Amino acid sequence: MGDIIITRDLTKVYHGHIKAVDNLNINIGEGEIYGLLGPNGAGKTTTINMLTTRIASSSGTATVNGYDINKESLKVRKTIGVVPQDLTADEDLTGRENLTMVSQFYDVPKQEARERIENLLKLVDMTEPADRYVKTYSGGMRKRLELIVGLVHNPKILFLDEPTLGLDIQTRSQMWEYVRQIQKELDVTIILTSHYLEEIDALADRVSIIDHGKVLVTGSPQELKSSLNGDIITITFREQNEADAMKNIPGVLEVTDSGPNTVRVKVSNADESLPDVINFISTNKLSTMKLTVQKPSLDEVFLEYTGKDIRVEDPGDARKMMMNMRRLRQ
Numbered sequence: 001m002g003d004i005i006i007t008r009d010l011t012k013v014y015h016g017h018i019k020a021v022d023n024l025n026i027n028i029g030e031g032e033i034y035g036l037l038g039p040n041g042a043g044k045t046t047t048i049n050m051l052t053t054r055i056a057s058s059s060g061t062a063t064v065n066g067y068d069i070n071k072e073s074l075k076v077r078k079t080i081g082v083v084p085q086d087l088t089a090d091e092d093l094t095g096r097e098n099l100t101m102v103s104q105f106y107d108v109p110k111q112e113a114r115e116r117i118e119n120l121l122k123l124v125d126m127t128e129p130a131d132r133y134v135k136t137y138s139g140g141m142r143k144r145l146e147l148i149v150g151l152v153h154n155p156k157i158l159f160l161d162e163p164t165l166g167l168d169i170q171t172r173s174q175m176w177e178y179v180r181q182i183q184k185e186l187d188v189t190i191i192l193t194s195h196y197l198e199e200i201d202a203l204a205d206r207v208s209i210i211d212h213g214k215v216l217v218t219g220s221p222q223e224l225k226s227s228l229n230g231d232i233i234t235i236t237f238r239e240q241n242e243a244d245a246m247k248n249i250p251g252v253l254e255v256t257d258s259g260p261n262t263v264r265v266k267v268s269n270a271d272e273s274l275p276d277v278i279n280f281i282s283t284n285k286l287s288t289m290k291l292t293v294q295k296p297s298l299d300e301v302f303l304e305y306t307g308k309d310i311r312v313e314d315p316g317d318a319r320k321m322m323m324n325m326r327r328l329r330q
């Protein structure tokens with residue numbers, strides 16, 4: 001399938017000196033769930049804002065569904081749905097009224113809108129609270145509503161900027177299920193930003209890790225994890241053993257001592273090597289007390305490419321705003 005979004009040296013400089021997005025080059029395939037992963041201030045929202053034509057780029061180009069973001073912004077807007085980082089639904093209307101309002105804004109014929117709204121509500125289990133005021137909704141219900149508000153005009157591409165920010169982990173994983181469902185049932189391409197690694201890992205077919213406006217690496221979460229080269233199998237034997245011969249098992253990269261009667265076996269892929277390792281243990285009649293398998297997580301990938309842990313960088317919005325203001329004054 002072709003690429004539905006292509007960016008070429010897409011750049012945004014604020015106030016002449018803040019390079020928020022720096023020569024971004026990405027290709028997003030039709031039907032993909034594509035993640036932009038990066039810490040606060042990495043340039044995720046700025047990228048989304050350019051692609052959705054909310055702001056103009058400073059240089060470079062991008063096409064969205066074949067349309068140039070700078071020259072054909074109206075056409076771009078008709079083919080995309082956007083769920084922004086901040087909540088946008090009107091609290092003094094019901095969920096259904098919010099959806100209907102948006103459908104009118106996009107000139108969706110009445111009957112078609114009614115059917116589509118019904119269908120969307122069902123898709124995210126919101127049929128029951130649809131006629132309640134939004135102000136009575138829980139955080140999760142509100143986010144589910146926001147999610148389908150972006151789909152009322154049947155777009156080909158859906159942009160989700162931090163779709164689960166501030167939700168607890170259980171509600172978050174429910175949202176992931178809904179996002180997956182939407183992608184499957186409605187056949188949309190989804191661009192998702194997040195600084196939750198688990199979210200990208202669970203949802204994205206491919207991801208670009210970005211920092212300081214630049215793409216550091218692109219690949220499927222699995223590829224990125226595998227690129228770190230090595231799952232770890234840790235084995236504790238009942239007694240001292242000469243486990244050095246394990247080096248000869250196919251796929252084993254390294255065997256090191258790791259505590260009393262314990263070895264740390266680094267393999268390129270644990271799923272492939274584990275049967276051989278177990279076979280080695282039984283053929284040599286080794287008696288084991290414990291065997292664990294550890295696969296690298298996206299945390300480690302992130303650390304490897306950005307040189308920092310994503311979790312320590314989570315300043316609240318107020319602090320972020322102050323930091324931005326300070327930057328502007330400089």
Ligand SMILES: Nc1ncnc2c1ncn2[C@@H]1O[C@H](COP(=O)(O)OP(=O)(O)OP(=O)(O)O)[C@@H](O)[C@H]1O
Nearest residue numbers: 014018020038039040041042043044045046047324
């Ligand atoms: N309107 C603006 N004017 C000036 N600078 C801005 C503006 N919007 C964003 N920036 C700066 O551009 C950089 C990228 O910001 P952006 O909001 O795109 O990051 P982000 O990856 O979405 O971060 P977050 O995870 O906090 O949402 C930051 O340094 C930010 O301070």
Ligand SMILES: [Mg+2]
Nearest residue numbers: 044045046085
């Ligand atoms: Mg953002």
